[in-house]
Structures are given as C-alpha cells and as structure tokens.
Amino acid sequence: xxxxxxxxxxxxxxxxSPTYTQQYAVGVRANALIVAENxxxxxxxxxxxxxxxxxxxxxxNSDSSSGxxxxxxxxxxxxxxxxxxxxxxxxxxxxxxxTYAGAGSSF
Numbered sequence: 001x002x003x004x005x006x007x008x009x010x011x012x013x014x015x016x017s018p019t020y021t022q023q024y025a026v027g028v029r030a031n032a033l034i035v036a037e038n039x040x041x042x043x044x045x046x047x048x049x050x051x052x053x054x055x056x057x058x059x060x061n062s063d064s065s066s067g068x069x070x071x072x073x074x075x076x077x078x079x080x081x082x083x084x085x086x087x088x089x090x091x092x093x094x095x096x097x098x099t100y101a102g103a104g105s106s107f
Contacts, residue, residue, distance in 0.1 A: 001054065002029035007037075007081050010093035012101075013065075014042025021066070024050035028071045032056075033078040038087045040094045041065045062090040 013025040024047035028034060032054025041048035041063045048063045049056055049071040055078040056071045063069060088096065 001027060001032040001034055003031045005033045005079050007035045008039060009035075009037040009085065010039065010088045010096070012040045012042070012094045012097035013045055013048070014040075015044035017044075020045055022046045024048070024067075025065070027051050028054045028056045030054065035077050035079065035081060036061060038090050038093055040090050040097075060087065060090065062094075 008026070021044065023045055025041055025045050026034070026036070026049045028049055028051045030053045034054060034056045036049070036056065036058045038060040039062075041061065043064045043066060045065045047067040047070055048061065048065045049058065049069040051070070052072040055074050057074045057077045058069065
C-alpha cells in the first residue's frame with residue numbers, strides 16, 4: 001500500500017505453497033494510511049504487515065503468520081472511515097471468505 005488510504009476488514013490471508021512462506025500480506029509503504037480491522041493472517045505467510053513507511057492502525061486481527069507484524073502501529077485511526085460497515089468476528093470472517101470467496105462465488 002503506497003500513497004493512499006486503505007480500510008481493510010474481515011479479510012483472510014494464507015497460502016499453502018512454500019513460495020509464500022517468506023512473503024508478507026500487507027506492505028506499509030510510503031504515505032500509506034491503513035485501518036486494518038478483524039483480518040486473519042494464517043501460518044502460510046511470513047509477515048502480516050511489513051515495513052513502517054506509512055501509518056498502520058490494527059485492531060482485532062488474528063495473526064498466526066510466522067513472523068508476525070513488523071510494522072509500527074498507531075493507537076488511533078489515521079483517518080475517519082466515511083461509510084458505515086459492520087465487522088464480523090475473525091472466526092466468522094475466515095469461514096465466510098473460505099466458503100464464498102473466489103471467481104463465480106456470491107455472498
């Protein structure tokens with residue numbers, strides 16, 4: 001993520017291929033403003049969040065990545081989300097993504 005505002009919630013990141021065991025899910029790059037809520041990071045990736053060139057607010061995430069989060073986190077949201085949304089629990093989000101995500105799926 002670079003030079004933008006990103007609101008990410010209820011996502012599930014994981015991989016079964018050894019190609020991804022040294023990869024990261026989200027790069028916190030230059031001028032990024034990220035609000036990350038209730039995301040799931042599985043053990044098939046190395047880092048949930050990597051780098052600290054932007055601002056990361058992380059809340060309610062479940063992180064089983066082998067390297068964890070190496071980014072500096074903020075205690076407050078770097079921007080106000082301008083729309084209404086509801087967060088699923090991480091277990092519900094993981095189940096929904098696993099069941100309904102992908103080409104041709106509908107939720």
